[in-house]
């Protein structure tokens with residue numbers, strides 16, 4: 001009998017290989033070559049999965065089966081899943097094994113107008129695995145979503161994007177300097193990806209994490225809103241209010257959590273930011 005696939009986004013999971021890797025590479029913030037190498041194509045691809053969540057209502061339309069893949073290039077100051085940054089923080093799963101699990105829920109996901117969402121970490125890191133899952137889900141008639149920063153969008157061909165019904169695209173700042181301060185990565189690849197989705201007419205929801213004192217500057221929000229206003233296939237903007245739910249993981253990993261004393265945005269600030277998007281005729285949640 002195969003092992004059950006369990007887990008939640010709030011579970012700390014580091015497998016033995018990941019732990020060994022952390023001992024060898026002392027800088028946990030570094031992007032290890034193994035984190036971003038392309039998986040070679042093979043019959044039953046192996047991907048690295050951190051955890052699953054079944055029944056999510058916040059990762060796309062309807063009820064979702066969410067697979068959190070491991071591996072990410074960004075190092076967001078507010079990340080609530082720092083235990084997914086390295087690919088080997090996850091555990092190896094073949095496409096067929098993952099699809100066995102998805103298939104169990106396929107009927108109910110369709111009835112609930114939901115589907116599957118690949119999140120992370122950053123699903124783009126594991127492009128062939130992600131695409132194989134999306135293709136198999138489309139064959140089951142399931143709606144597919146990818147929660148992504150777009151950082152590795154250039155890895156995806158236009159044809160690849162046709163199997164992704166909805167991109168949940170994180171735009172973490174509209175100001176390149178603030179973006180780099182928040183994520184340690186450049187903004188431009190995300191913008192390139194957003195504009196490509198727009199020109200291809202591929203639906204997207206943009207997500208913006210509102211952190212007082214970091215991303216909440218009026219001009220920064222104006223820039224994100226301007227970017228969004230220029231995206232033809234944008235269906236909605238989601239303002240995600242900063243919270244401290246990830247702080248325990250930073251502590252358990254022995255990482256310095258620079259936002260440990262930060263509070264979430266006030267209702268007034270949240271409303272000001274929402275209004276900046278609404279003023280451009282955007283649908284905001």
Ligand code: SF4
Nearest residue numbers: 072074075076079121
């Ligand atoms: S992109 Fe997501 S998983 Fe990666 S560091 Fe940022 S918040 Fe964490």
